[in-house]
Amino acid sequence: MSARQPLPKWATNILMPAMNVLLALFVGGLAVAVIGEDPIEAMRVLAYGAFGSGYNLGFTLHYATSLTFTGLAVAIAFHAGLFNIGGEGQAYVAGLGAIMMALWLDQTHWVFVLIGATVGATTLGAIWAAIPGYLQAKRGSHIVITTIMFNFIASAFMSYMLAQVITNPGANAETRTIAETGRIPLLSEYFVFFKHSPVNIMLIFGILALIGVYILVWRTKLGFKIRTLGMNPDAARYAGISAVSIIVITMAIAGALAGMMAVNEAVSVQKRLVVGYVQGFGFIGIAVAFMGRAHPVGIALAAILFGALYQGGVELAFVMPAVPSELVVVIQALVILFSGAMDQMFKPVLERVFGAFRTRSSSTETEEA
């Protein structure tokens, strides 16, 4: 019999995301085949480009670090029932705080630059995210729309700042470069394995952020309030939880997390702030959070997957110039579509399959009894 059974946890959390990714890769492969190139070869290049050497792996981990931050920014807001689509703008504005602190402290020592940039980035990111949070909580303006608008306002604001205020004369809308003394070391300076790849100390910060979010959401009072509000706002109100303060605090944390991307990318690697440095990582963070089921372990895996796609795409453009590197954007879009919006696609099928297994095993049990 094929009665539908509720799926076991591992099936919804591991099997379904894996099937979604495979389907996205399959469709991407079809696209490669349609333009007359070898899809197997393209996927091989993609995989080699992402993981093939310490150098490539370093890039993948570097991108994954940024995506961990932007993914956590979406995930933590999600636990409070908020859809934070503004990671892009939050990370962008945070870049301002990060680079200003870094440029101010860059004659001292990189430890101070690291601390200063982190404080600057998290502060500005938190403020930029808290405003839509406040507007949602107090004025009832929908956070999805407000955060989208704030992305565009951030983009206009930042291009003004970079072109007029903290600009480097002679360069095209970017700040001056951080002095040698203040440069945050790359991991390759301690592990030769990573060659000159950009993975840096922020990788550790990323791991700490994952653990921190886990503890915050599942092991603290604040996290309990956040989850209560997300699951049942009415219950939260009856329990005396202030929705306004929880929403603003959660959004501020989300913004601070998104802002950490600035330290990883702008301060540590590009060593200056350029126009549009976020490059869509804030949006990919949405995909990371949803694929990762808003859980730190899932987010870590999803961040590595998307980081690998990003880095593999660069390699693909190099090795197989006939395959446009935008293939990666298409695959990313499909992963977002399948895992975020079409999640129910495989579910009925899987439920039938699992149902069939269950009934068989339970019927054998009854026979034995």
Added chain:
Amino acid sequence: MGFEDIIPLLNSSIRFAVPLLLACLAGLYSERSGIVDIGLEGKMLGAAFAAAAVAALTGDVWLGMLAAIGVSISMSMIHAVASINLRGNQVISGVALNFLALGGTVFIGHSIFKRGGTTPNLAKDERIGAIELPLAQEIGQVPVIGPIYEQLISGHSIIVYFAFLAVPITAWVLMKTRFGLRLRAVGENPKALDTAGISVFLLRYQALVITGILCGIAGAYLSTAQGANFSENMTAGRGFIALAALIFAKWKPWNALWTCLLFGVLSAAQIRLQGVEFPIIGEVPVQVIQAAPYVLTVILLAGFIGRAVPPKAVGQPYVKER
């Protein structure tokens, strides 16, 4: 700024406003039926590419227009399956479609034309040309009214006139027809409609087809009427401005017209006001004007000027009880 400066400014305002208006009305049908559409941008981008690519390959811009509408409807149907049948997250589906268009257009464009994602330039007769209204030259001699008729009202492509016509049509459909009544109802209270024996699914599908058509025309306008080819990410956020306009217009067709014209004037002014010194405030940075539509929308949403209340059932998948 004299009278002769104002007409070109208004003229370019109209050109900026038209794609916004079409996309805004597209979003209106979708959101009034209860489906959030963040993917206006992606549909426009996909359509802009399809129009320019097919026009370049066949030399027939109207085939391009058909292709644009086809692509846009297909994307809208993906959104429909995700949000109506599979009851998925509508915001995520929109985000995914935007990415799909961003990557897909360059992927296909580069594979066909080998020009890094842009399409070849279209000749004048391969584009959607301007229409001169009757007696434009003659009336143009009349002072004041003449230049307005000759330069501002006459001489646009047919899409411009269609876009302006789409406003009263939408208002009529929404307020005076049975379909419109049901559309408004399904966005507010789908259950009531279902109880009355009307298919929520079908209505929402119909709305999303209209959304697809209008976004398709908007995209074709960008690449074959306003411009002469497709280039990477050529919509440059217009879909999101249209979304802002939709909220600013409080989901009403006539308001959509005024809002899009206002945002069009802002876009046109942005270019013209560069380096212009104002009395007292001095030079206004272009970024201030760039951000203005978004800032205005945030202020409106926060209820500081009036109140924007979205359709009640927007964003919630409808689950039919068995």
